[in-house]
Amino acid sequence: MATAMPPTVCWAQTRAGPAVRLIDQTLLPGELVLKDCYVLEEVCEAIKSLRVRGAPAIGCSAALGVALAVYTSGADSTSELISVVEAAAEQLAATRPTAVNLFWALERMRQLAQQSTDLPPEDFRQVLLEEAQGIVDDDLDRCRRIGQHGVELIAKGANILTHCNAGALATAGYGTALGVIRAAHQQSKDIHVWVDETRPLLQGARLTAWELEQEGIPCTVICDSAAASLMQAGQVDCVVVGADRITANGDVANKIGTYAIAVAAARHEVPFYVAAPLSTLDFSLASGQEIPIEQRSSEEVCYLAGRVADPICPEGADVYNPAFDVTPAELIAAIITEVGVARQPLAASLAGLSSEDSSAGCCSSS
């Protein structure tokens, strides 16, 4: 139900062979273009250049990327295919450092490969593809369950602020933060969404506003820096954002700017919620200070996300462009997962929820 959007990322059998098919999000909202990746390198490029982005969607793309690597390999022994899986996982792991779902999905694929040494090559390929598709299906299911748990936190008539895009486009579908918002809308809660434009890459203005418009959910785009003054004016009832990695103590890495919103929300006693599947948890890290933060190109800032030919800064200006920041657990009212809502103290609550679901949870990010 819900959106008429094509899947964010899926497996496709094309005339030219198998492919990982994804919505090229760099072209939205102007054009809805599906890109077929026929080789692993194209999947890696799509992740690096943010054609596909969002922690869960990156995990799904990586799993499908591993499957693509074994399908496009001419290897005729399973041991050779296991080497292909290892090499593909290594290549995919190097695309982006912060979102832990990437490493989680690769680990699932690698483990399955190691457990499948006695299968003949064709069955091995089949089993890996099924696993990748399982990760995708599972992600969609988890998003819907996040929506069901999160909707309980949303009051009728709420003005909800969100940052970046934690929507269908950031997942296999439905979304995490936008999953909660979709569920609230479907329950006729009469909500309105403030959409942070989310500089530098404008995922809020470009992607979230587009997704919400597809669903007919009322929303208003603002510059990121206007969020605090809206809270000051009493115009925000709660904040719901996604996450790229959550550490054992409940610290959350998410799109740059998330921390600023959490600080303003705390000052105005606006509840700050994070919606994320358990695959976003990284119990191997004690706190957010250990999360590696991706630094991206100055051109994203200077050239307005590649949209202008002339730089907005003077020639040669120094630019600092971190992709993420870390919001400390103390500023977070609740973390909404597919198995329930973790509340303060988050560390204990997350550990409890995580133990309810053996298929998800921590992994090493090294």
Added chain:
Amino acid sequence: MATAMPPTVCWAQTRAGPAVRLIDQTLLPGELVLKDCYVLEEVCEAIKSLRVRGAPAIGCSAALGVALAVYTSGADSTSELISVVEAAAEQLAATRPTAVNLFWALERMRQLAQQSTDLPPEDFRQVLLEEAQGIVDDDLDRCRRIGQHGVELIAKGANILTHCNAGALATAGYGTALGVIRAAHQQSKDIHVWVDETRPLLQGARLTAWELEQEGIPCTVICDSAAASLMQAGQVDCVVVGADRITANGDVANKIGTYAIAVAAARHEVPFYVAAPLSTLDFSLASGQEIPIEQRSSEEVCYLAGRVADPICPEGADVYNPAFDVTPAELIAAIITEVGVARQPLAASLAGLSSEDSSAGCCSSS
């Protein structure tokens, strides 16, 4: 010393007649173009469209605009010229609602006109032009004095964060917040400046980075939403911003996003300083809640300040674009004026400073 920039705004005797000459700031940093305004309407358009912006520079432009109106009027009686002044003041007052220096400068011009009824028309014109030029010269002088007072607050090696452009381009020259930064640089304090890009119109990336580069002051441009995480990382020693209006209790209206920075600074105990001439004070308003906040066009957000042909938001998206926000006095460590530094409690301190300078201070903004 200082910059090789032409004046932000000045009177010019051109072959085509008298003109108000200003740097067209909408074309920076790409091109440095001087625009000559030959009629009042061009001055009004320049203020409305932000060719000239910044509270003190708007005041200077308005004063020169009134002089231009009397110089271009064919009226041959002083009483007619007084009507011209009144009409010009009304037209200029309608350009932008928030910066109080505009109303302060217009009031000075109107009062002088009322006091000059017995002058012959040519002397009347001359006296009004001298008054306008006096306002401009005076503003430059006040900026330098702000720099002298403010530099005492800046530690050697400080990382200073600023928002928008409160520089030479926002004043008759030298700047308010950037006046403090210039003075610190001139005293070899070895400072570095974090420049908020300042969406939607990017005055930080376009203007502040350009001004600092002209002076050789080390600086780094960031997206507005990265400021809080820099403070979290201990990378910001103080914040210095300008102001568009300061009320009797010390609340400060300034560029949208200022409040968000003040909230983050308070959390991290980073001193938050406001640098502004006394003409920015409006004792007729008790608190910031009474300051009218200008709402600007959604196109500034959607079309990236007029820099892209294709909107970044989906067609028909709702956008909210307030130009300013209000930072409550309690978040401000000090307000740096030309007659000294006002500290907490700001209300009493500002009143004391203001009484030291009879030529500046409050006015009605109606």
